[in-house]
Each structure stands twice: as structure tokens, then as C-alpha cells.
Amino acid sequence: KAGVTQTPRYLIKTRGQQVTLSCSPISGHRSVSWYQQTPGQGLQFLFEYFSETQRNKGNFPGRFSGRQFSNSRSEMNVSTLELGDSALYLCASSLVTGGFPDEQFFGPGTRLTVL
């Protein structure tokens, strides 16, 4: 089975621009979660999508948004980029076997640099 893929792997943007990151989950996984990782704040949960619906949202401003398509692929968008948005953005997919977070399969991440 192919793993979680994320595109692009690296991205350089300037302040004020917007960016869209893409994630393809493992086949059969309907839950996709996004995380932001920075040296200062560590791994922080952005949001989770399940069957095209946002099921959970972390404590991030509205500039961060996402969506999930019928094939479970997901995108996240960050508008009006700020320097502090520079981070590794990780996507993870999982089977949903119960109400609690199960084993997450992570993609390699997208390294976003905002200049």
C-alpha cells in the first residue's frame, strides 16, 4: 500500500501571499489530520477531516483552512502568510475504528518558508 503523500515537499513564499498544500491519504483511510511543527511550539493540531467534514479544529486563526474531497484527499490553505507561518506542515491519515484517535500514518511533510 502506498503511504501518505504530500505535495509540494518544499515551498518558499513571501508575506501576504497564500498557499495551498495537498495530502493524499492511504487508500481506505477516511480521516485526515493536519499538524504544524515549529521548533518553538512543537507539533500543534490544525484540523481533522472525516468524510469531507471538518470534525475537529485546533486553536489557529481563520487564515488556516482546509477541505477534504470525496476521494479523501485533503488540502489546507493558509492565506495572508506571516513570517511565523514558516513551519513543517504534516498530514496524517488513519482508519477510524472508534471514537478515539487511532494510529496515525504521517506523510513526509511540506516545509514552508515565508520570507
Added chain:
Amino acid sequence: SQQGEEDPQALSIQEGENATMNCSYKTSINNLQWYRQNSGRGLVHLILIRSNEREKHSGRLRVTLDTSKKSSSLLITASRAADTASYFCATDTYSGAGSYQLTFGKGTKLSVIP
């Protein structure tokens, strides 16, 4: 805010030695997971331990969970240079409306010296 906090923040050992990392958390959990991350890459799931379990093994890994102390430990036996990575614990955090999210600690950076 972080639910889990790993200790120590960094650990350096010789190849062949055992490595122990600890995780403490604040609120009750349903399960706790451990992940490994090699420098700047995606995370790899190691073990999931449920709140009604006390110990779990997987190869050279041993995880314990003490819900009364709200703590868990990850033991890597007979470490290898390839075990050099950051290790994170993650707990489920209730986020309202009957749903949960995974909350990660800041990790322990393990260096295994050949």
C-alpha cells in the same frame, strides 16, 4: 497547550545501552501513543497503549502506562545508531461534541553514539 510533556528533552547514550524516555500528561486519557521522528521528516507510529493496559512490548520497545500518576515511559533496549531520532508521546484530548484530537508533547531528542 501541550497535554504530554516528555522528559528528558535530550538524551545521549552509547550504542548497546538502554534508553528510557518519560511522558507526563495532565488530564485523563483513553489511550497514549508513542511516535518517532527522524530529522525533519514525518512521524512514525511506534506503539499505542490503552488506558486499561499497563505494559506493552514491540520488538526492542517497551511502553508502560501508570494512569494514577498520569505518566508513561518508553524503553528502547540495546539501542542502535539508527534509533537516533526524536520521540514523542501523544494523548487523546477531548475537543468537544464527542470528538477527540491527538495532542503531542515536545519530544525527547535521542542520540545514540556508535
